[in-house]
Amino acid sequence: MRRLVRIAVVAGMATLPLGAGAVAASAVPSAVDLPTAQPGFRVLPYLQQPGEDSMTLSWVSETDQPGTVTVSGPGLRGKTELTSEPRYLNLMEYTEAELAQEIRGLEQGSWLLSNSNYKHTVTLDGLKADHPYRYTVEQGGQTHSGTFSTGPTSERWQDLRVVAFSDTETEAYGAVEHREWELHPQTGYAEGSAERPGPGSLWAEKYGSTTRYGEFTLRYPMDQQRALVENTQWIEKADPDLMLIAGDLAQGSGYQPAWDEFWRHFAGEYGTLATHTPLITALGNWETYAALNGGYGSDEDRSPAVIARNRYHEYFDTAGDAANPQFKDSYHRVDYGPLTVLTLDSTNGLPDEDADTGMLSGETYSGDDTNLTEARRTTDTQGEFTAENYDGAFTEVFPGTTPEDSDLPNFNPGTEQWAWAEEQLADARERGQIVVVQFHHAAYSNGVHGTPPNHEHADNQSGVAMRVYTPLFEEYGVAAVISGHDEMFERSWVDEDGDGTGFHSYDVGVAADGLRGEQLAKNEAGEYVPIRYNSHSEWTAAADEPELWEVDENGNPQLVDGGLHYGHLQMDLENTRCGAEMTLSPVYLFPVLDENYDLVRTERRVYDDVVTVTLDDDGTPLAGAAECQPGRDTAPGQQK
Structure with a gap:
């Protein structure tokens, strides 16, 4: 039995709530019993920095004993054994507010x-390309065994599978929270469909309801915790080579219980996806948010945002650590056979903008993005704090540093990140790689963050500023861009130079948090209608996958198909005679309910928007729709 230590805390340290149903600190002193540190794993081994001849293993323990990694496979003489050096993570200690927190229902x-x-990290070198390996980690008397595969070479490969989603936004409250489930006001129902259950229905009684845009809105039949369990289980069955998470991993990176919950799903009691599939992650706005530990902080003290970012940095090790040590793993590159994944940091742009104070870079305008001229170009994705405030707080959190040492990069032209991105794109193209880029803030979206801060319907954390990279992506033949943030499932087709080639831009923010529809605004008649700022949008689950309901024998409407659900994007690459093909499949997890609306299971289904991108032998997407003919100078192009 674990011995408990009683820790008395005084509440009142925090003012920002974790979620709509969470209560931060009690008004009176409270006490919580914490287990003492035990030998073994706090976080199971998880894979990072995948390559054709190496792999990195990290894990977290509660005690400071070194761990031992034993790995066997091709290229190794028998079993190779390495010992870890534990490093204490002082940023991960619980705050008084976290210890005092109460959550309704738990x-x-x-x-x-x-x-x-204590974090442990071991890099396994000298491996052979495109081969499986088995490893065992012993930590404090506990063992965990797993497998992984190295990447193929870019010259010799057959197929690859990559899965991507965003906005896992884990938190303890996710075990009891059912999120809003928006219904599109114009295309919500399929022809012949019954209507959703309404106020006072068995559904509303069981899962709750809320109000969106003045309308009654049901809550989803899976809580956030169950949604992520289902999502990762289906992903595991798909057996991907790589897993991309485009930001907002935790519901407040500065809130340690959110990270505890994240690792329970990926390397713990709820799931073990990260123990055999490498994670490639990006920073989102929630990676600069401390939840009940001060949120984004204040102009006088932005240390909560600094601590939040650096909690993220502590968990993840990427090639960015060596390429840009000041910005740690904010942006980085992974080469896996013929595929290059570039991860950018979209969390800060300069000049700073703030719609609430009128601090804007471009002139205010209305309409859709066809009105986005150079004079109206926006520069920032974060209106909650300025880079100057953050940089000043960095010196307080890390004494002995200066504001110039800050780990917060800018993403705009002329910056270190911009130069790095252009250099990597040029190098990947010279090597004939297939390029996928990920970052958090969707540059093309019809969601709530789809409009820039200088728009009539402004958003203060819009991704529109990231469109500054579009010319680079087109010039260097990027095949797909993966983002999140708007918590929709949306695909946009971007071909700004009009040459027939371009890239698909996705919002895949349907991992486990909100299920949002399009951004709405009132028209002259006082009705809420979609703004649809993003003229590049070709498909969204909310608008293009209408719900089909049928009334059962008890008189209760039952969902048969359609609608916006949790899911992920599956990207399948296949080597062809002319180059390669990338098939992008938007997967959703359909909830099967019984007559009492209890969840029976989920079914893996694919929305009707599967896209195939045909790539030349130099990795660039091509226009046209001709079938592959060996010996041709040009290969077929993008086709749906």
Whole structure:
């Protein structure tokens, strides 16, 4: 049995709530029992920095004993054994506000672990390309065994599978929270469909309801925790080579229980996807948010945002650590056979903008993005704080540094990140790689963050500023761009130079958090209608996949198909006689309910928007729709 330590805390330290149903700190002193640190794993081994001849393994323990990794496979003489050097993660200690937190529906403190974190990282070198390996990690008397495969070479490969989603936004409250489930006001129902259950229905009684744009809105039949369990289980069955998470991993990176919950799903009791599939992650706005520990902070003290970012940095090790040590793993590159994945940091742009204060870079305008001229170009994705405030707080969190040492990069032209991105794109193209780019803030979206801060219907955390990269992406033949942030499932086709080639831009923010529809605004008649700022949008689950309901024998409407659901994007690459093909499949998890609306299971289904991108032998997307003919100078292009 684990011995408990009683820690008395005084509440009132925090003012920002974790979620709509969470209560931060009690008004009176409270106490919580934490387990003492125990030998073994706090976070199971998880894979990072995949390559054709190496792999990195990290894990977290609660005690400071070194761990031992034993790996066997091709190229190794028998079993190779390495010993880890534990490093204490002082940023991961629980705050008084976290210890005092109460969450309606959960026993206080039941989600907390011990207050001790040691990280272990071991890099396995000398491996052979495109081969499986088996490893065992022994930590404090516990063992975990797993497998992984190295990447193929870019010259010799047959097929690859990559899965992507965003906005996992894990938190303890996710175990009891059912998120809003928006219905499109114009295309919500398929022809002949019954209507959703309404106010006072069995559904509303069981899962709750809310109000969106003045309308009654049901809550989804899976809580956030179950949604992520289902999503990762279906992803595991698909057996991808790589897993991309385009930001907003935790519901506040500066809130340690959110990270505890994240690792329970990816390397813990709820799932083990990261123990055999490498994670490639990006920073989102929630990676600069501290939840009940101060949110984004204040102009006087932005240290919560600094601590939040650096909690993320502590968990993840990427090639960015060596390429840009000041910005740590904010942006980085992974080469896996013929595929190059570039991850950018979209969390800050300069000049700073803030719609609330009128601090804008471009002139205010209305309409859709066909009105987006150079004079109206926006420059920032984060209106909640300025880079100057953040940089000043960095020196407070890390004494002995200066604001110039800050880990917060700018993404605009003329910056270090911009130069790095252009250099990597040029190098990948010279090597004939297929290029996928990921970052958090969707540059093309019809969601709530789709309009820039200088728009009539302004958003203060819009991704529109990231469109500054579009010319680079087109010039260097990027095949697809993966983002999140708007918590929709949306695909946009971008061909700004009009040459017939371009890239597909996705919002895949349907991992486990909100299920949002398009951004709406009132028209002259006072009706809420979609703004549809993004003229590049070709498909969204909310608008293009209408719900089909049928009334059962008990008189209750049952969903048969369609609608916006949790899911992920599956990208399948196949080597062809002319180059390669990339098939992008938007997968959704359909909830099968019984007559009482209890969840029976989920079914893996694919929306009617599967896209195939045909790539030349130099990795560039091509226009046209001709079938592959060996010996041709040009290969077929993009086809749907």
